[in-house]
Amino acid sequence: MSEGVDTVGLDTPPRLAVDRLLDDPETRIIVCCGSGGVGKTTTAAALGVRAAGRGRKAVVLTIDPARRLAQSMGIDSLDNTPRKVDSVGADGGELHAMMLDMKRTFDEIVEAHADGERAQAILANPFYQSLSAGFAGTQEYMAMEKLGQLRARDDWDLIIVDTPPSRSALDFLDAPKRLGSFLDGKFIRVLMAPAKVGGRAGMKFLNVGMSMMTGTLSKLMGASLLKDVQTFVAAMDTMFGGFRTRADATFRLLQAPGTAFLVVAAPEPDALREAAYFVERLAAESMPLAGLVLNRVHGSGADQLSAERALAAAENLEEGCIVDQESGKAGLRDAAAEAAGTSAETPETGSPTAARDTAEVDTYDEDGAHQADGTDTADDAITVDVITAGLLRLHAERMQVIARERRTRDRFTSLHPEVAVAEVAALPGDVHDLAGLRAIGERLAAGVPAGA
Amino acid sequence: MVSGKGGTGKTTVAAALALALAREGRRTLLVEVEGRQGLAQLFGAEALPYEERKIAVAPGGGEVFALAIDAERALLDYLQMFYKLGSAGRALKKLGAIDFATTIAPGLRDVLLTGKACEAVRRKDKTGRFVYDHVIMDAPPTGRITRFLNVNDEVAGLARFGPIHNQAQAVMKVLKSPETAVHLVTLLEEMPVQETADGIAELREAGLPVGRVVVNMVRPHHLDEDTLRAAAGDHRAGVAQALSRAGLGGSRRGGLAERLVDPLVAQAAEHAGRVELERTQRAVLNGLDVPAYELPLLGTGMDLAGLYALAKDLRKQTVAE
Structure with missing residues (x-):
């Protein structure tokens, strides 16, 4: 916890010190980004819980419409304003959580920037209604907007942002710029051409071109849609400057030293490829990358035993059963019967199944009982061999998963050796309560997958 | 689609x-x-x-x-x-x-x-x-x-x-x-x-x-839960001996094979938890009344x-x- 980055060795990437990042009062914004399905929301929530437990006054902004944060925090009353999450904070820390309602956020901007009548005209415009209800990109614009608002309120000393489940993690950065270039673009002026350009003598040539263009647009979109768009653009006109300024301000906020980007990924090729794009992009935008959170990494407490040796040992044990038993299948069935609590020596019922099992066990006793030594009866030894072989096969599978994940990770770290990594051990089940989030937080802070 | x-x-x-x-x-x-x-x-x-x-x-x-x-x-x-x-x-x-x-x-x-x-x-x-x-x-x-x-x-x-x-x-x-x-x-x-x-x-x-x-x-499901319970319960010593027989070290306390027992059983318990979770989720899917394909x-x-x-x-x- 004393250093930001621990260098473990040449082969292993530097370790991301999550607690140090959370404890540093200079850290004011943490943005969790990455492709869909890698556990971004859970990571953001777990960071929030951990930060609050370490004395930060934190707010988590989630944008995902599937309400996963609500699920994972065990509350479902998340709405467009931050609400306090009970029994999370310690040492004066607090956690607030909110879910972005993009339509309401958009409406609020309109209401704040346009006078009553004009605001009503915009809110009632069909084009606006569709735009604000969330087509490609709106979520990203509004996430940026909300982040700016939360920062401006200055009620929290740490804001943790989850990013929308976009097709690409880069959308979060690109969408606001696209909106900006649209608002500044010539197209807006074309749409408003009848009102704005007309009448200026020097613009005559351009004017002809533009009315031809609006004619084409009208043909394409249908006159009514074009009219809706034009009315919308005209009504929004006064707000454009404000939009642009705010989007720029938020973008600058993301470049400021108090911001830390965490790229979240799972040890799978697709997710790490997206992560690599994002890392490169952040560097290009001079945005501060704190590191990579690699979720759902598998580990093993018995990693000294390789998959190959485990499999060989399992085969060895299974062969033993076959030799002793005449048939391996009979051994497996016996084992199952034994494990299910049907004692071979004391059959309880006369049902056909039990009778058959007993018959087989009897045969076995004749052949094998003499070979048994010590206190174990022979069928116990067989049962244990089958169980042990199963444990070994399970272990071999685990080691193969670990090897595959490590290869995938190494491909990333060889491209970006400078990026600090926190590996989060896979949990056997889903996380949907505070205890689970705390457990994730501990694993995040540990940064290496614990044993099995 | x-x-x-x-x-x-x-x-x-x-x-x-x-x-x-x-x-x-x-x-x-x-x-x-x-x-x-x-x-x-x-x-x-x-x-x-x-x-x-x-x-x-x-x-x-x-x-x-x-x-x-x-x-x-x-x-x-x-x-x-x-x-x-x-x-x-x-x-x-x-x-x-x-x-x-x-x-x-x-x-x-x-x-x-x-x-x-x-x-x-x-x-x-x-x-x-x-x-x-x-x-x-x-x-x-x-x-x-x-x-x-x-x-x-x-x-x-x-x-x-x-x-x-x-x-x-x-x-x-x-x-x-x-x-x-x-x-x-x-x-x-x-x-x-x-x-x-x-x-x-x-x-x-x-x-x-x-x-x-x-x-x-x-x-794939390698072990059923009863088998796992057996492994985790009264068969620990037996498992250590079996590991040893399979050439993975000594089965006495602290021996190489004996030290494998705990992590292997823990992995098996995790697996069992997962199997159980999958069973629950499969039941939810069955309740949706939509035919399913399965891929390994x-x-x-x-x-x-x-x-x-x-x-x-x-x-x-x-x-x-």
Whole structure:
């Protein structure tokens, strides 16, 4: 916890010190980004819980419409304003959580920037209604907007942002710029051409071109849609400057030293490829990358035993059963019967199944009982061999998963050796309560997958 | 249409389905709409251009074509096709109108993507035969799929007349017909299963045809729970001895084999927990009343051989019906 980055060795990437990042009062914004399905929301929530437990006054902004944060925090009353999450904070820390309602956020901007009548005209415009209800990109614009608002309120000393489940993690950065270039673009002026350009003598040539263009647009979109768009653009006109300024301000906020980007990924090729794009992009935008959170990494407490040796040992044990038993299948069935609590020596019922099992066990006793030594009866030894072989096969599978994940990770770290990594051990089940989030937080802070 | 929560492997399933359906000389088109070049990665091909390209030959001689739809190119194509707007199209682009249409304008992007796929569905060759027997789209994730497919309804409502209105209506007719099926890929985990359930409800409400649930990455179950309990309980010493017999070190306390027992049993307990969780999730899926396909988890990771194996598996399941 004393250093930001621990260098473990040449082969292993530097370790991301999550607690140090959370404890540093200079850290004011943490943005969790990455492709869909890698556990971004859970990571953001777990960071929030951990930060609050370490004395930060934190707010988590989630944008995902599937309400996963609500699920994972065990509350479902998340709405467009931050609400306090009970029994999370310690040492004066607090956690607030909110879910972005993009339509309401958009409406609020309109209401704040346009006078009553004009605001009503915009809110009632069909084009606006569709735009604000969330087509490609709106979520990203509004996430940026909300982040700016939360920062401006200055009620929290740490804001943790989850990013929308976009097709690409880069959308979060690109969408606001696209909106900006649209608002500044010539197209807006074309749409408003009848009102704005007309009448200026020097613009005559351009004017002809533009009315031809609006004619084409009208043909394409249908006159009514074009009219809706034009009315919308005209009504929004006064707000454009404000939009642009705010989007720029938020973008600058993301470049400021108090911001830390965490790229979240799972040890799978697709997710790490997206992560690599994002890392490169952040560097290009001079945005501060704190590191990579690699979720759902598998580990093993018995990693000294390789998959190959485990499999060989399992085969060895299974062969033993076959030799002793005449048939391996009979051994497996016996084992199952034994494990299910049907004692071979004391059959309880006369049902056909039990009778058959007993018959087989009897045969076995004749052949094998003499070979048994010590206190174990022979069928116990067989049962244990089958169980042990199963444990070994399970272990071999685990080691193969670990090897595959490590290869995938190494491909990333060889491209970006400078990026600090926190590996989060896979949990056997889903996380949907505070205890689970705390457990994730501990694993995040540990940064290496614990044993099995 | 193949959708699914992020991380469930929908691109892989879409590709495997395209291979599976390309049997006996049939031809399928695999369409990508999210610009990730996931198909090219999967097939080990170069980045796909905006052009239908043969990407694989299926066992039995069928062919799989692939197309990465680019909304901007689709719009220019569309303008060219319907309005012969060669230079005007370029002028529109210069103005930022194309950018506007494909990124900002509500839903137009989605209309173009679904529109292009529908065009491929309806396309016939000179002899009047359909060019593609099946068109498979690697569609947006479950959380957005209903909105994505239904966008044409919405746009048809916004643009109340004119060519966009007509186009949107025509696309909607194809999407809501029995020729379309929306398959949802899931894992046997809580959140993907929940999203699948929500997705099915939304699709049904919108009148869109729900196809199958595809349960992906199903793990093999090595040990049943009773066996695990036995291992964790009174058989610890026996397990240590068995490990030792198998040549993995000494079974006495502190011996190499003995030290393996705890982690192995812990791994087994984790596995049992997972099996139990999967059982619960399977029950939830069964309750959805949608027929399911199952695909196994490939231990060595996803590669081309694995893709063909999944296709074979899917083909067996589709033929069995």
